[in-house]
Amino acid sequence: MGKKTIIQDLIRDKRTQLPTLSVVTSNIIKLADDDNASVHALAEFILQDQAIANKVLKLANSAYYGVVKTIASIPHAITIIGFNDVTSLAIGMGVFSAFDLKKVNTLLKMEELWLHSLGCATAAKELATLLKIDDREQIFLNGLLHDMGKIIFALHFPDDFAIALEESKKNDCPLHYKEMEIFSENHATIAGQLMKHWNFPESLILPVQFHHSSAKCPQDFTIKAMIIEVADFLCHKTAIGSSGNPGVADVKIAVKNLGLLKDDLKRIIDFLERQRPKMEEYLQLLA
Numbered sequence: 252m253g254k255k256t257i258i259q260d261l262i263r264d265k266r267t268q269l270p271t272l273s274v275v276t277s278n279i280i281k282l283a284d285d286d287n288a289s290v291h292a293l294a295e296f297i298l299q300d301q302a303i304a305n306k307v308l309k310l311a312n313s314a315y316y317g318v319v320k321t322i323a324s325i326p327h328a329i330t331i332i333g334f335n336d337v338t339s340l341a342i343g344m345g346v347f348s349a350f351d352l353k354k355v356n357t358l359l360k361m362e363e364l365w366l367h368s369l370g371c372a373t374a375a376k377e378l379a380t381l382l383k384i385d386d387r388e389q390i391f392l393n394g395l396l397h398d399m400g401k402i403i404f405a406l407h408f409p410d411d412f413a414i415a416l417e418e419s420k421k422n423d424c425p426l427h428y429k430e431m432e433i434f435s436e437n438h439a440t441i442a443g444q445l446m447k448h449w450n451f452p453e454s455l456i457l458p459v460q461f462h463h464s465s466a467k468c469p470q471d472f473t474i475k476a477m478i479i480e481v482a483d484f485l486c487h488k489t490a491i492g493s494s495g496n497p498g499v500a501d502v503k504i505a506v507k508n509l510g511l512l513k514d515d516l517k518r519i520i521d522f523l524e525r526q527r528p529k530m531e532e533y534l535q536l537l538a
Contacts, residue, residue, distance in 0.1 A: 261407060272449050275300040276345025283338050283392065284452040290334055294325040296341075302348070303341050307332065310340070310536050315529070335388035339372070343395045344537070350402050358405045358413055359495050362534070366492030368395050369530050370523060374482035377522055381515060384474065386454065393458040393479050396446070398494050400438030403445060404430070416495055426496040427463045439463045465505055477505040485516065489523045491530065 261269055272280075278296045282288040297304050304325055311328035312321060322328050329337050352361050372394030379387040404412040415429040422429075427437035443460025458475035461468035462483060465476035484502045487494070506516070 261403075269445070269448065270349035270351075272349055273300065273345055275303070276342060276349075277450065279338060279341045279345065280449075280451055280455075283342060283389065284454060288334075288338075290326055290329050293334065293338060293341075294329060297325050297329075297337070300341075300345075303344055306344065306537055307337060307340070310533075313536050315532055315536060335391075339388065339392045339395060340537075342392060343368075346396060346399060350406065352402075354409075355402055355405045358409060358416065359401060360493060363493035364398060364401070364495070365534055366530060367486055367494045368398055368492070369534065370486040370489065370491035370527075371395070371397055371479070371482045373526055373530065374485045374519055374523055375478050377519055378478045378482055378509075378511075381519070382474075382478070382509060382511075384478070386475070389454055390458070390475055390478055392455060393462075393475060394482055396442065396455070397459050397462050397479050397483060398438060398442070400441035400443075400445065401426075401495060403441050404434070404438060408434070420497045422498070424498040425463075425500040426494075426498070427500070428498075437463060463500065474509070477509050480505045481509065481511070481516075482519075485519050485523065489520055489527075491523060491527055 275296050279293065282293055282296070297307060307325060307328050308322060310316070311331045312318065316331055318331055322331055332340075347361075347365070355361060372391045375394035376387050376391040378384075379390045384390065401412075404415070411433050412430075415426060415433050418424075418432075419426040419429045427439065430437040439460055439462050443456050446456045446459060454472070454475075457468055457472040458479050461472070461476040462479040465473055465480050468476040480500075481502050483494075484499055486492070487496065487499045
């Protein structure tokens with residue numbers, strides 16, 4: 252019988268403490284769900300967090316964007332990098348910095364997990380573009396955050412999670428299968444519960460929560476969940492970063508339901524290969 256480890260139990264257990272998001276990150280999450288959000292509003296929030304502000308400026312002034320003149324203001328940096336990219340970057344940084352990642356590194360190599368997450372986000376956005384799906388930037392963010400439930404397992408249940416990782420590797424099976432055997436939950440559902448606790452909108456929660464069970468996802472978000480499912484698969488196939496998962500689940504049903512062809516999948520894989528150096532450089536700039 253599996254060990255139930257739902258987020259609500261962690262909240263009630265006084266011996267554990269779930270990470271809290273900064274006010275800045277919480278405000279930017281609200282902006283991400285606001286169609287009328289402005290560059291000015293985003294800049295105001297970013298300026299309240301010096302770490303994020305410095306990295307946004309560092310990125311805008313990098314060779315990555317090829318700007319000759321020095322970018323000295325956050326609003327200007329947002330226009331160079333792009334509103335949606337800065338929003339995703341700020342939320343991703345805010346979420347990952349909420350965890351004590353030094354404790355996680357013994358089980359998951361965070362640099363590799365970051366790269367895998369960025370690869371999945373990139374693949375998801377490209378799939379959404381191919382399929383002419385709206386909200387491509389939100390889908391990018393779904394991909395960026397899809398594996399953070401593994402961090403919860405690694406932080407709060409390291410011994411059991413180590414067993415799940417080892418069993419998955421030994422049997423060459425998807426990690427979320429072993430998580431279900433041990434915890435009666437998998438990292439996707441845990442991530443969804445954590446995002447709900449953090450007051451993320453449903454559009455960001457549900458595609459993450461159901462990316463390993465898209466058939467069960469509420470109808471309005473099923474396509475997005477399938478996109479994350481397929482993007483995750485393609486990122487593993489391309490070996491961009493590592494999520495600690497040695498086995499990849501079959502995504503044939505999701506591929507079929509999305510109307511994707513083999514050539515479409517090959518196109519995304521080729522795209523990821525071309526983007527690999529840029530993603531690696533991007534993460535180095537954020538280090």
